[in-house]
Amino acid sequence: MCQSVCQIFVQSHLQCKLEFIVLNNMHVNSSMSSCRSSRRRKKRMRATDGSKWSFLEHKGPVMAAPYEPLPSNVRFFYDGKQMKLSPEAEEVATFFAKMLDHEYTTKDTFRKNFFKDWRKEMTSEEKSKITDLKKCNFNEMGEYFKVQSEARKAMTKDDKLKIKVENERLLQEYGFCIMDNHKERIANFRIEPPGLFRGRGDHPKMGMLKRRIRPEDIIINCSKGSKQPKPPTGTKWKEVRHDNKVTWLVSWTENIQGAIKYIMLNPSSRIKGEKDWQKYETARNLKKCVERLRNQYREDWKSKEMRIRQRAVALYFIDKLALRAGNEKEEGESADTVGCCSLRVEHINLYPEKDGQDFVVEFDFLGKDSIRYYNKVPVEKRVFKNLQLFMENKQPEDDLFDRLNTSILNKHLQELMDGLTAKVFRTYNASITLQQQLKELTSRKSSTKILSYNRANRAVAILCNHQRAQPKTFEKSMQNLQTKIDAKKDQLSDAKRDVKSAKADLKVRRDERFKKAVETKKKAVERLEEQLMKLEVQATDREENKQIALGTSKLNYLDPRISVAWCKKWGIPIEKIYNKTQREKFAWAIDMAEDDYEF
DNA sequence: TTGAGCACTTAGTAACGCCGCG
């Protein structure tokens, strides 16, 4: 690495976290009441011209491993007859073979897309012979990969260590870059290997071939004065550019959607941390004016103009239910999912009265990642009447908000508050909910503190509809836990009996030895009670959590300073809340928040 | 006004690897 840089970046890494700057164009509130440490330090202005860095040096990406042809004893059969495939066709076939026991390979769309793309890689002879996927037998190939992965698991400690060391070497060499005097961790320094595209939900492109990325597809971004990454011998990068208005180091265009993929920095980096901080400051700004905005949209429900009413009702949903904005999507390019602005008539049902509540709206649609959103909510009468109006004379597949899209909505929001967009409401409502719930749920009883935190976290996850598949092992592991609890209960009652008999002994003979015995037995009971309590807390927590993912909100929606302050206030070590990675990502917050921090 | 392109955040899942237990 560049020498001059090395000299500079020996400065402590912490320094970089403390250099958090209020950007000129950021419009954040600068009255950071509980950010003592940041106030104490001199703030240096960061560039206002939109540049993100002035020096950037890195080693470029790690390319995907080249294809290794199968040993000749692993055969492919077509229509019952063995057939040797060309390396190109064979590679694509292995992608399919590796997924053989996955449900994907039974899906029609998947098979159709795969077969179409596979044929493109075949020689003309192969193409003329292989015309029906059903006649293809990949079993030996699939078996081979299973054996391989078994072998990998059964490797000796030594061999495993070798791999570990090699990975570590790769990480050290390619996993870091230098940006403005600091050595920073890169998030994803490997080029995505080729394979079969697996979309989420009912994706029209599932099974398509994700092609191998060559150096000629790759754009490198670094600073002019830096040592440029070298392409593999005999190859060239597509381009080397020096654009400091962006944060990425490497990019390429992916062939399925034609989207650009990037290599960027780790969340622990200055550039990501600052952005994260900025995000929460914007959400805090919303807190200051949210009542005004709410009054505004309630007024707008009465507007003469349809577009205003639609805008106001959509905003109400975004605010109340933390729905996503809902950009338009090109039909047939991806799974049919929606957000607020793209809701269709078929996604809601109106009930003037349901389950004893008036004006109930029932939502049922697929959101991001095709996760189902199902919710029944009572709404204000005006909202209900508006929805009826919006749905008049429409087909189920028509847009609910036909006079609205995210760009119109966001333009409006921008006028109401600087930096305000639809997604800020999700951040705001998530964070304020955590803060409120922590206040409500945290009691003085010490052993349930973490449970309280998780419950508050869970309230947010439910609000944001962050779901996960119930772990396959859930039922079993729950049973195991119950067994443990039962065993602990038995132990406890035994221990209690012991205490009693020890006391009885003591009564008979007042002896120092017996007195001691009673004490130790009592201690044992206490210890067991504590252990039992712990197990029961764990069981409750796990049960309540089975289909809810806490990680997403923790990582992306909850102002970490709320959690840091909570830990300080209750004397909980931060490690109980954030693991190592999370502590690195939130280092800025851990450093700045005091116990009295208010979101 | 629309649409494409681009940059960046948010998301669930699969694979990994560590730790306690028998």
Next chain:
DNA sequence: CGCGGCGTTACTAAGTGCTCAA
């Protein structure tokens, strides 16, 4: 020492939102 369970990490898809040009 192997094994199972579980937290962590890697991976990459799928969103949001901005800009620019026709």
